[in-house]
Amino acid sequence: MAKQNLLDLDREGLERFFADILGEKRFRAQQVMKWIHHRHITDFNEMTDLGKALRAKLEERAEVRVPQIQFEKPSTDGTHKWLLGMDGSNAIEAVFIPDKGRGTLCVSSQVGCALNCQFCSTATQGFNRNLSTAEIIGQVWVAAKHLGNVPHRQRKLTNVVMMGMGEPLMNFDNVVRAMSIMRDDLGYGLANKRVTLSTAGMVPMIDKLGEVSDVSLAVSLHAPNDELRSELVPLNKKYPIAELMAACERYARRKKGESITFEYTLMKGVNDQPAHARQLAKLMRQFDNAMQMKDAAKVNLIPFNPFPGTRFERSSETDIRAFQKSLLDAHVLTMVRRTRGDDIDAACGQLKGQVADKTRRQAEFRKRLEAQTGQGDEGAVDAAA
Numbered sequence: 001m002a003k004q005n006l007l008d009l010d011r012e013g014l015e016r017f018f019a020d021i022l023g024e025k026r027f028r029a030q031q032v033m034k035w036i037h038h039r040h041i042t043d044f045n046e047m048t049d050l051g052k053a054l055r056a057k058l059e060e061r062a063e064v065r066v067p068q069i070q071f072e073k074p075s076t077d078g079t080h081k082w083l084l085g086m087d088g089s090n091a092i093e094a095v096f097i098p099d100k101g102r103g104t105l106c107v108s109s110q111v112g113c114a115l116n117c118q119f120c121s122t123a124t125q126g127f128n129r130n131l132s133t134a135e136i137i138g139q140v141w142v143a144a145k146h147l148g149n150v151p152h153r154q155r156k157l158t159n160v161v162m163m164g165m166g167e168p169l170m171n172f173d174n175v176v177r178a179m180s181i182m183r184d185d186l187g188y189g190l191a192n193k194r195v196t197l198s199t200a201g202m203v204p205m206i207d208k209l210g211e212v213s214d215v216s217l218a219v220s221l222h223a224p225n226d227e228l229r230s231e232l233v234p235l236n237k238k239y240p241i242a243e244l245m246a247a248c249e250r251y252a253r254r255k256k257g258e259s260i261t262f263e264y265t266l267m268k269g270v271n272d273q274p275a276h277a278r279q280l281a282k283l284m285r286q287f288d289n290a291m292q293m294k295d296a297a298k299v300n301l302i303p304f305n306p307f308p309g310t311r312f313e314r315s316s317e318t319d320i321r322a323f324q325k326s327l328l329d330a331h332v333l334t335m336v337r338r339t340r341g342d343d344i345d346a347a348c349g350q351l352k353g354q355v356a357d358k359t360r361r362q363a364e365f366r367k368r369l370e371a372q373t374g375q376g377d378e379g380a381v382d383a384a385a
């Protein structure tokens with residue numbers, strides 16, 4: 001009989017496993033959860049407050065299988081990246097970014113991504129599969145262990161953003177379960193607002209998320225009108241901006257004072273012109289007005305991080321500043337997210353694991369790159385690793 005990986009279970013699932021499968025009291029599940037997520041113990045024999053008989057039973061029926069670290073790399077600015085093996089042929093990346101008073105882990109939800117945003121490094125690798133709950137929360141486990149994080153006491157990991165490889169809302173159940181462990185006191189004890197899910201705009205799933213979870217929402221907008229957005233984020237053809245903004249309104253309305261962050265990657269000459277800033281400001285003001293709340297919409301400007309083979313360039317510093325000023329002048333709360341970990345390819349949009357691509361995208365990208373440079377993408381993959 002296959003062993004149950006306990007990392008796949010949130011508190012409710014773990015309690016059910018203990019009661020229904022092991023015939024044990026539910027509180028035993030809580031003890032085990034603490035051993036796994038607070039103390040980073042995976043060997044049942046080291047869980048010393050469990051009786052010998054229970055430990056033997058667990059040994060027989062269960063396991064705590066964490067992702068294998070294939071490679072890890074610290075950056076000079078404190079950023080730390082892991083390449084984690086998910087099975088024989090796939091690996092994903094997770095990145096920890098320390099900042100003043102906070103430590104944010106960027107977590108992946110899929111091996112590659114099925115969407116095909118034109119400016120995204122992950123997209124060039126195609127798509128293989130969804131990550132399991134264990135593989136998602138396993139990224140948090142690996143980082144927390146490395147950091148010596150102790151929830152409620154020595155909290156080094158203070159925020160999680162589901163912004164790594166993949167569209168999290170296309171892997172709904174596993175992502176929601178993993179986020180529940182992140183927020184559970186017996187898990188990583190993070191407040192709802194410290195767990196952020198970033199979506200390219202899966203409108204029906206935003207509504208579904210609103211029914212089951214209270215996490216913060218970020219939306220990868222990247223363009224202020226449908227024509228440009230459909231080109232940059234093809235999902236926009238299915239769920240255009242008006243529908244997306246309406247879904248954001250519904251999500252934010254559930255909780256008083258809720259704001260939504262809109263991510264906007266600035267690309268030279270593509271979406272960084274004064275007219276784009278004016279259109280974006282208008283869209284954001286409309287959102288504030290609809291919510292009857294100042295700063296209901298927040299904008300995160302992300303200077304594009306070029307990667308080998310991309311046709312896009314980073315906006316100039318002058319244009320970035322002018323874009324931000326235009327939004328601030330229109331009373332839109334706007335930050336410029338400074339890229340971190342550039343030296344390890346860990347900056348936003350640069351996450352790139354190893355994807356046994358089931359689409360044709362990786363091959364097509366490699367062909368295009370070969371035509372451009374006379375060499376394939378192997379160098380880029382190696383650099384990411």
Ligand code: SF4
Pocket residue numbers: 113114115116117120121122123164165166167200220
């Ligand atoms: S930007 Fe996000 S949703 Fe778009 S292709 Fe990249 S990983 Fe997928």
